[in-house]
Amino acid sequence: MSVQSRNVCIIDYGMGNLSSVASALASLGCAAVSSADTVRIAQADGLILPGVGAFGEAMSRIHALGLIKVLERRVLGDKIPFLGICLGMQLLGRDSTEGGLHQGLGWIDASVDRIPADVSIRVPHIGWNEVAWTVESPLNGNLEQNGHFYFNHSYCMQAPNEVITAVTDVGKPLVAAVRRGNIWGVQFHPEKSQNNGRRLLRNFLNAIPILSPEAQTAC
């Protein structure tokens, strides 16, 4: 099954640079749709939640668009592959202290806090940093250890060890990637990380199971 026929939806909730994600996927031969339409999201076999923005604003938009139910059904129920990027990863957590306390999707038992003050860099953490994978998964199986990815964030995830799959070093380790079953999250921006990022997105596309014939006619 080729990548072209995989039905990937980028969730368009009015936050973030959707077109970067779409063009990175297009460079891999995958014509993903960007949509906030619950029907489109329900049909997709893989979902990507991008994000540039503030946590509270993002959650209230997801609620306002009525996306929670369809996301929970497809991701938690049907267990289709899901990738949260940057803010999209943080939203997987229970809550965040960004601009007051806000509740997240709660799919991963983690909280989001400002990057601690005792790091050796100036905050925000902006630029290319090395990603050390701690667990092998379909997302990173063929990626080199300590490859460079682009980070751009002021808040970071505090997650229990069992969901952390990668860390990055800023004088102390920050969570760079998490996984719970079919749910992946990355703090960096694969769509802006040149070839390393394209490899990761390719791995994500490959993790999407082959479609059933009925689903193929639907797209």
Added chain:
Amino acid sequence: MLKQRIVGVLLVREGIVVQSLGFQRYLPVGKPAIAVEHLNRWGIDEIVMLDISSPQARLRLDVLMERVAPYCLVPLAAGGGIRTVDQIRDVIKSGADRVVLNTAVLDDPKLITQGADRFGAQAIIASIDAKPGDDGRYEAFVDGGRRRAHLTPAEMAKRAEDHGAGEILIQAIHRDGAKSGYDLDLVAEISKAVSVPIVVLGGVGSPFHFVEAARLPGVCGLAAGNYLHFTEHTATVAKAVLKKAGIAMRQDSYADYRDFSFSEDGRLLKRSDAELEDMLFIHYVDEVI
């Protein structure tokens, strides 16, 4: 560890990328999309695109982003004429990761706060244009260097940080196109005043200029405009020079000039005949991802 960045600055004037000399004279380079594509191939770490057209002749920044973003697989920041949060939203939605504000820092600093509240502090770069006044003290300017801000660059940077900007881009007007190196005193003055990361711009003429600035506290990005045009691999060569000077860089391109030596002006020196002889049969295959 976090790497130092080489940032390519593309100035766009009436839809064409230009080289700029002293904020006054301009040389055409070519189409924005092609410039972006080339920088991507030649090892750049980030691209900043600034529309410096006069307000009457300005294209919509989000339309420009739509044209160039598909060619950009590195982070892209955009600025020039941004005055409202809706414009920030459109520019980010069209493919930019971050926006650059300059005049708004002086005239409407609330825009920084509104932008940072909605898109996060990391999405807002405040650009501070400065040059020394008659008394030798630095003055900040807005409106493309045409209007005095009546603030010192450090005050203006602090104002931007207090309102929520996540990064400061320092541009030395008097070094624009001068090829004599960054204004390190200006950079040090601003860097002391703020605690967010600093990107420096204006004056690069050799890779050794990057090295000088990379050692200053707070400098997280080394930007250049004119220096990166017209020559292949300038960013990659600069990174090799920086790496030799002990500065951590991202070297992900297959040609990274790791084992080369450089002349005093930063040009590659010819390798020995014996080495060249050995290299004849190395074949680099394009990776299919």
